[in-house]
Amino acid sequence: MQLRLHEVANARTGDKGNRLNIAVVCRDPAHYPELARQLTPERVAQAFIARRPSKVVRYELPKLAAFNFVLDDVLEGGVNSSLGLDGHGKSLSFLLLDLTVDIAEIKGRKT
Template sequence: MNAPLLLHRLAHARAGDKGNRLNLALVCRVPEAYAPLAAQVTPEAVAALFSARHPSKVVRYDLPNLGAFNFVLDDVLEGGVNASLGLDGHGKSLSFRLLELELEPTEDVLRALRVIEDR
């Protein structure tokens, strides 16, 4: 059985916060990854990945000139850094959770992965 193809193989991520709103930046490792990630890393897929945190809204902002996406998730930080009893009230570790998203190994995804591996 093949191991799942995880998003971290094609992209980097950073997290930030404002109150109870999580901001996740997803940056493609190579330009060839942008289109296949745009197709698979949808607001719905991200909402499902973070469903245990009950996001009330997930919005994706596309940044094609940067080869990046910005996701904004509302109401996932247990009230934010000043209100949360969680160990990570800022949500910094949640960028790593995003990078665990399993990708469908489509031809475009595998092509982008080969570009990365050939570097």
């Protein structure tokens, strides 16, 4: 079924200068392979297109049922120089969680 990433995964951002990392954690580790197929770095780059990432790297952590995305140059210079309200990019996890994903089955949910 099609649903928002927010329904099956957690995300947390961290910043270092102008670089953002977004950890995505499967709430149910069984969803890891499906999300691994769908959450490609290209798709994540597309979700952040307005911020023109110069590079997006995905690190895979199957044992933790998690991914770490590292996006370069998306924080308008970072917390020291951004003119925006969220120079740390703390709210940007929820930009990613808005993506639509296709999940076969959710435990405990009637389809």
